[in-house]
Amino acid sequence: MTLNTLHRRTALAIVLAATVAGLSGCGGGATASVAAQEAPVVPGTPVEVAAVERGVLAPVYLATATLEAEREAVLLAEMPGEVVSIEVEEGDRVVAGQVLARIDSAKQALELRRVATEADRMRHDVARNQRLIERQMISREAFDRTRYEAQTQAAVVDLARLDLDKTAIRAPYAGVVTRRFVKHGQWLKKDEQAFAIADFDVLQARIDVPERSAAMIHAGAPVRFEADAIPGRAFAARVQRMAPVVDRASGTLAAVVEVDNTDGALRPGLFVRLGVNYERIADAVLAPRAAVVEDDGSRHVFVVADGKAQRRAVRIGLADGDRVQVLDGVAAGEQVVVVGQATLTDGAPVLPLAPVSPESKATTAAL
DSSP states (O other): OOHHHHHHHHHHHHHHHHHHHHHHHHSOHHHHHHHHHSOOOOOOEEEEEEEOEEEEEOOEEEEEEEOEESSEEEEEOSSOEEEEEEOOOTTOEEOTTOEEEEEOOHHHHHHHHHHHHHHHHHHHHHHHHHHHHHTTOSOHHHHHHHHHHHHHHHHHHHHHHHHHHTTEEEOSSSEEEEEEOOOTTOEEOTTOEEEEEEOOSEEEEEEEEEHHHHTTOOTTOEEEEEETTSTTOEEEEEEEEEOSSOBTTTTEEEEEEEEEOTTOOOOTTOEEEEEEEOOOEEEEEEEEGGGOEEETTEEEEEEEETTEEEEEEOEEEEEETTEEEEEESOOTTOEEEEESGGGOOTTOBEEEEOOOOHHHHHHHHHO
């Protein structure tokens, strides 16, 4: 019903009331006396109502976050020395083990040759002593000492070979070079930053979920999100894990959303808007969100019954768009006030009207 129709009905009721009053005044003393004894008719307050229903509730928790790489690292120089070559640039994709830069390795190569030569000599000593001990020409103690020294020197060779290998800065995993900190000819100190690398194939978003909502979200829950930088495209993801404890300061649980980005459409640092699906409730009591009135921390609705408004305290569960789950207070099939409840009191007479459709609102506005 449009507002114009409502105004016309109200005006008509006033005219009829005035006509009846005039006729009563002209109809003689007895009729006027009876009319005077009757209580005046109090018109009901016009309100819009809607039905409480049972249905499926598939609510969504909305959040915002910034995408970040699940695997991201800053590579440090493990050996000091001069940078003699740079093999990659920022933005290059690399594979695990690929050389990103090389440090002058002349000293490490010479050290490896020295200790390897000593190790080779000791191996020959062990072989010679093996023949001597078989002939019982040396003691077992002398033979074991030579063998242990050879094993120790072999470990020294391995360490020297490792130092030589560390003069090549390598990618720890496949990814994209996001920063290059070194320059050709630069003298790198040990543990100085060389490159930053990130794996773009798997991204993640961290969100904080209120304790009350977290009970309905679990690992594996589907997630839909959009990136402001890529308008018109929706992406799918899933909840990878939930924090086991509640943050006492904020009353929230941290959740990590995993994003498969093997197509390379997304990048770390993008701002995204996410919708996390709660557990689906198959048989929920649903009321319009507009029917719920909050008053000093409590919630209530007005139920229309026998032409009067009944105030009912309600307990609310999850919300889904313009509907809320009612855990207690009203039942499916009852009519609740969605417009006009601001001035209602418990027991007030009302004139229930069906909700105005968007088409009717548009027509009224045009008139």
